[in-house]
Amino acid sequence: MADNQEARAAYFQIVTGIAVDRQALTKKFWDNTCKPAFAEIVRCLTGKAPACATAEAFLAWNDGPTVTAGSPPADRDNIYHYPGEAPEVSIRVGSIHSVKGETHTATLVLESFYKKHHIASLKAWLIGAKTGQGREGPENRQRLKQHYVAMTRSDTSPLSRSP
Numbered sequence: 001m002a003d004n005q006e007a008r009a010a011y012f013q014i015v016t017g018i019a020v021d022r023q024a025l026t027k028k029f030w031d032n033t034c035k036p037a038f039a040e041i042v043r044c045l046t047g048k049a050p051a052c053a054t055a056e057a058f059l060a061w062n063d064g065p066t067v068t069a070g071s072p073p074a075d076r077d078n079i080y081h082y083p084g085e086a087p088e089v090s091i092r093v094g095s096i097h098s099v100k101g102e103t104h105t106a107t108l109v110l111e112s113f114y115k116k117h118h119i120a121s122l123k124a125w126l127i128g129a130k131t132g133q134g135r136e137g138p139e140n141r142q143r144l145k146q147h148y149v150a151m152t153r154s155d156t157s158p159l160s161r162s163p
Contacts, residue, residue: 007044010037107153
C-alpha cells in the first residue's frame, strides 16, 4: 500500500477519524468514509475492486443488536461460543495476566505486539536455541515471565505438574 497514495490516504482518514478525532462509528461515517476506503485498499492489494455479493455483504453497515433505553447493557464476558446456536465449545479470551493462578484444559497464546511481536521475540527460547536469562533486556525478560505463566495454565502442561 506504500506505493498507492490514494489507498494510504483513505486508510489514514479512517484511522484519524476514529483514533484522533474520536468520530462515532455511524452508518453515515461507515458508508461515506470507511466502506469506500476499505474498497480502495482491497483494490490496491488485489488489483480488483471488491464487487462480489460476499464482499458487499461483508462491507455492508450492520446496526448490531438493538438496545432499548433503560435496558441493561449487553453482557461482555469475552466468551466466544461455537456454534452460536446450542454451543458445543466456549472459549474465554483474556490476557495472560487475567489467567494467572487458573488451570485450563488448553491455553492458546495469540501473538501480540508491544514494541516488538511477543512470540517472535521469544522464538529462540521456544525452539530451544536459547535458555536462561542473558542480556535480552527488560522487555524480553517480562515476555519470558508472561509466557511462562501462559504455558503453565494447562493441566496437561509438563511445566504445571509437581515433580
